[in-house]
Amino acid sequence: MTHAVELRAVHRVYGRGDTTIRALDGVDLSFPTGTWTAVMGPSGSGKSTLLHCAAGLERVTSGAVSLAGQDITGASDGELTRLRRTKIGFVFQSFNLMGALTAEQNVALPLRMAGQRPDRRKVREILARVGLGDRLKHLPRELSGGQQQRVALARAMITRPAVLFGDEPTGALDTGSTRVVLGLLRELVEEGQTIVVVTHDPAAAASADQVLFLSDGRIVDGLNSPTVHQVAARLAQLEVTV
Numbered sequence: 568m569t570h571a572v573e574l575r576a577v578h579r580v581y582g583r584g585d586t587t588i589r590a591l592d593g594v595d596l597s598f599p600t601g602t603w604t605a606v607m608g609p610s611g612s613g614k615s616t617l618l619h620c621a622a623g624l625e626r627v628t629s630g631a632v633s634l635a636g637q638d639i640t641g642a643s644d645g646e647l648t649r650l651r652r653t654k655i656g657f658v659f660q661s662f663n664l665m666g667a668l669t670a671e672q673n674v675a676l677p678l679r680m681a682g683q684r685p686d687r688r689k690v691r692e693i694l695a696r697v698g699l700g701d702r703l704k705h706l707p708r709e710l711s712g713g714q715q716q717r718v719a720l721a722r723a724m725i726t727r728p729a730v731l732f733g734d735e736p737t738g739a740l741d742t743g744s745t746r747v748v749l750g751l752l753r754e755l756v757e758e759g760q761t762i763v764v765v766t767h768d769p770a771a772a773a774s775a776d777q778v779l780f781l782s783d784g785r786i787v788d789g790l791n792s793p794t795v796h797q798v799a800a801r802l803a804q805l806e807v808t809v
């Protein structure tokens with residue numbers, strides 16, 4: 568099995584001396600290509616740091632990170648920028664859409680930033696796929712939270728990334744919208760997309776192929792084909808011990 572992302576002996580340390588914070592403490596893990604991994608853990612466990620290091624948004628203090636077969640540990644800022652524009656899709660809890668741009672323009676933005684001329688047909692096709700074919704000209708403020716997140720998902724998908732990362736992608740959504748977004752993510756995985764998300768929601772995590780649990784910057788447990796009950800129980804155990 569190939570791996571879309573690999574972390575080897577990764578440490579991420581902030582500060583010095585008495586103020587040192589060890590956000591990641593010797594993490595070794597791989598995210599298999601074409602699978603969906605959810606990352607969970609108590610507040611301060613290192614979840615977001617792990618996601619950011621895996622995506623090249625943050626440099627590791629020591630260790631190595633490989634993404635889409637490329638060692639990005641010592642990559643220059645320019646190389647990392649190009650990688651993020653071509654190999655990575657990112658979906659955030661707060662949507663991060665450009666308020667002055669329509670749904671169609673928001674989805675086309677990553678292509679423009681990468682120096683490509685957007686194919687309007689492809690942009691419209693991907694918006695139709697997420698159920699927003701009739702919202703092309705709407706601004707973010709004219710869309711519900713669930714619709715905005717679907718625009719953000721379409722934007723992340725438009726470059727056909729090697730890995731789609733999500734930072735609490737359903738955290739700001741109601742139950743119905745969450746169900747729609749999770750369904751779309753599952754469709755992508757079935758087509759071979761690699762997805763890695765940080766979430767606090769056991770129901771969202773249970774939609775993934777595997778769940779990894781962090782505590783104090785270390786991987787302490789994992790579940791394959793998880794159920795909501797298994798995820799909630801394990802997370803509760805970790806929070807009690809923190």
